[in-house]
Amino acid sequence: MPETKTKKSEDFNEWYNEIVELADLCDKRYPIKGMNVWKPYGWKLMNNVDSLTRHEMEKTNHQEVYFPLLIPESFFKKEEEHIEGFGSEVYWITHAGTNKLEERWLLRPTSETAMYPIFSLWIRSHSDLPLKTFQIVNTFRYETKQTRAFIRVREIHFFEAHTCHTDFEDAERQVKEDKEIADRLLKKLCLPYIFSKRPEWDKFAGAHYTISIDVLMPSGRTLQIGSIHQYKDNFAKPYEISYETEEGTHTYCHQTTYGMSERLLGALIGVHGDNKGLVMPPAVAPIQVVIIPIIFKGKEKNVLDVCNKLHKKLTEDNIRSHVDDREITPGNKYYDWELKGVPLRVEIGPKDVEKKEIVIVQRNTGKKRSILQEKAEKTIKNELDTIANTLFTNAKKLLDENMQRVHTVDEAKERKGIIEIPWCGNKDCAIEIENILEGNTLGEPIDKGTCDYSCPICRGAAKTWMRFAKMY
RNA sequence: GGGCCUGUGGGGUAGCUUGGCAUCCUUGUGGCUUCGGGAGCCAUAGACUUGAGUUCAAAUCUCAGCAGGCCCA
Secondary structure: OOOOOOOOOOOHHHHHHHHHHHOOOEEOOOOOOOOOEEOHHHHHHHHHHHHHHHHHHHHOOOEEOOOOOEEEHHHHOOOHHHHHHHHHHOOEEEEEOOEEEEEEEEEOOOOHHHHHHHHHHHOOEHHHOOEEEEEEEEEEOOOOOOOEOOOEOOEEEEEEEEEEEOOHHHHHHHHHHHHHHHHHHHHHOOOOOEEEEOOHHHOOOOOOEEEEEEEEOOOOOEEEEEEEEEEEOOOHHHHOOEEEOOOOOEEEOEEEEEEEEOHHHHHHHHHHOEOOEOOOOOOOOOOOEEEEEOOOOOOHHHHHHHHHHHHHHHHHOOOOEEEOOOOOOHHHHHHHHHHOOOOEEEEEOHHHHHHOEEEEEEOOOOOEEEEEHHHHHHHHHHHHHHHHHHHHHHHHHHHHHOEEEOOOHHHHHOOOOEEEEEEOOOHHHHHHHHHHHOOEEEEEEOOOOOOOOEOOOOOOEOOEEEEEEOEO
16 A cells, blocks of 8 residues: 655654645745745645635625735834734835835735724724624745745735724624634534633734634644634724714724634644545545546446446535546556545446446545445435544544643653643743743633642742643 | 755756766656556656856866755854
8 A cells, every 4th residue: 555755653744745745735846935836736625625714704794805915014014013023024015116115015914904094994883893804815924934835834825804893892702703613614624623812922913812723733733723813902093993882982993803824724734644645624625526437448338427427416416526537547546536635435347337336435544335326425425424523533532632731840741742731820930831841832721710720830829721832 | 143955857866075978766748458456568758056167078176146955043
């Protein structure tokens, strides 16, 4: 059975690089660091993820918008913390043709500063609220660290939802809705995740608080795949986003954002993939079922007829299938589609045609069985559900086994993955723990009870549990 | 910012020390026989990162540029 050169369990990072290359998701030869070319299969996959996102946005009454890529420097500079947070990683446009620009423009690193001056024009009265918008665009950040396909890039495929509300409480309701959206979406991607409230010193530049959405990669590092920010009126003030209340007074809006990126693909690849290649969750797999005709000379027609008939029936049932009728051997085709992570393979040969059967094979488990043709669509549908459930269950197991609560740094040092440890609330103590564990402060659990232990560094009473992990 | 390393067909490589026809695998194209886990044979296409220097002769040596990777601050 063919396998990757580097095994996932031996060197995860090397395995990741190999699999991204082999599965034909992107071309890394574009000569600018961190800017890769999306290849058709990878782009299709990303589009499928985006479709799920759009669907969730529609269900929750968000409106899709598209703001310009370029932002005038004066827009960008209105909120001080934000400038500090992003200033060092923006790309600047200084010239147009041979002329030097009077005012510099920047490529959006995120769109707050493009959108909010315009929101202030759109929002006049309480009846304009809530304003719930989102866009799926490219953003640019000048990364100086090592880049990695889908995980750390300079041109980011970015989903960002921006909302404006009458008050803090309504914005809090939005945060709650965002968490529910994330939960539904990540369930479809078969990705178990955790929400953490980021520490003060590491929240989004300008935010009141930030909730990060993290996935545990098999390397033991966490990958932040999304974030939800409560801005309070921190941006509304400098950007003058205010409205007239029913009483006739003027008040600033409260805002939230929710963002995700192609890191979702990074997580899919890393969490579900194996030494044979990708394993795609059925919900986003560009091809959910690949049908492979086993052709013998003189019997091609019957076999191909059955294949095409099945393909047609599956299409009618909204299952994405593909008949691979290339003139290469079946084994070669198995190898190709396993690499690309197609969740279910159907094999149809002369023997099956005779018996009115088809053979189905699960990508993730390799389990193979024959079923009757007349039951094909129903069985295939169930099978795809089973595959999704198994993917989720296995990933959940990985997360559960590698997220542990401990009380001392000595215990913590022995564990891999995500550690929860009592914390007094002092930044210095957290930094000390970071140094000892050679990890980072991830944030505190948002939905777990109080912590009655003492801080392992200063021995003061712990305010909360705090999570630490090595991060991507 | 400081240091180290690397650029050879579409992909992966050999050759570089000691200058002399550029190796092998894979891929592409055309053809024949095949097809239940990477088929075989034949034919064919395709490369030394750029510039300068040394030399009868440079992938190979020297200098500079461009691009990439790694380590340290």
